[in-house]
Amino acid sequence: MSAPAQRLTQDELVAAVNSVVGAEPDLIANMANISAMIFEAMPDLNWAGFYLWKEDQLVLGPFQGRVACTRIPLGKGVCGAVARDRETLVVPDVHEFPGHIACDAASASEIVVPVLAGDRLIGVLDIDSPVKGRFSSEDRVRLEEIVKILVQTIG
Template sequence: MFQVEQYTGTKPEQYQSVSKQLAALIAGEPNRIANLSNASALLNVFLDHINWVGFYLYEEDTRQLVLGPFQGLPACIRIPLGRGVCGKAAEEQQVMRIANVHDFPGHIACDAASQSEIVLPIVKDGRLIGVLDIDSPILDRFDEEDEAGLKQIVSILESAL
């Protein structure tokens, strides 16, 4: 039976702990949807002050991101490459950490409560797989330590996918 840890210590130590937990949780499981589902559930329990966490998966033939496993309110199903925070992060294959989503040109508001957002591209062997998207109802929720910790999470997922 799986049990979620109590996360203590500094923020980097907490991210290290959740990274180890994710690696153990998905070890040996080849199914991408199962692994991303568990990753979104784990991050939803781990992160405070968020209202959505999940994945959009890249569909090469349509050049769109398609909704994947997530935790939160129902979300936009398809996002064209280059549109919104997720589409821009995917197109540029760069992390997008947005302090105030209302200041981001072309922001796609799936949940009106969202105030800040972080999106990390998932890239394996030079190919875009999708993005990890996390929204918060708090302005400027995500900092450099969150970005570094979430990059660890994405790295574990890239290895497993």
């Protein structure tokens, strides 16, 4: 299926993700499309993408935005903390997060959602913004729904 031709609103994002990736079994292709759709639909972002759990660390996966850190150890930074604890983290000010990894110095806030298939860690969805306090509880719910759609495509 081809991607939507018009710019998505945040309210349309979950339904659009489901329509684009719902029937596609390839994880990397789905992560690439989801990253692009999030980056397009959500304002004030400077990075949207995935890190995959490989070799006991997070390794850079499909994303939209500036060049990023390639590998993140378990427990390091926001992504590593989410991989360790397997719970979504919303960080209103990344400069106040102990051990924050500054892949892009412009990032001011971040939300990271774990990608879990049952008990197995697949990776994390990481979204960064240059705006402090950018992410709301509604963003958290929306992004967790998108991750659930992604996990349903994993065979």
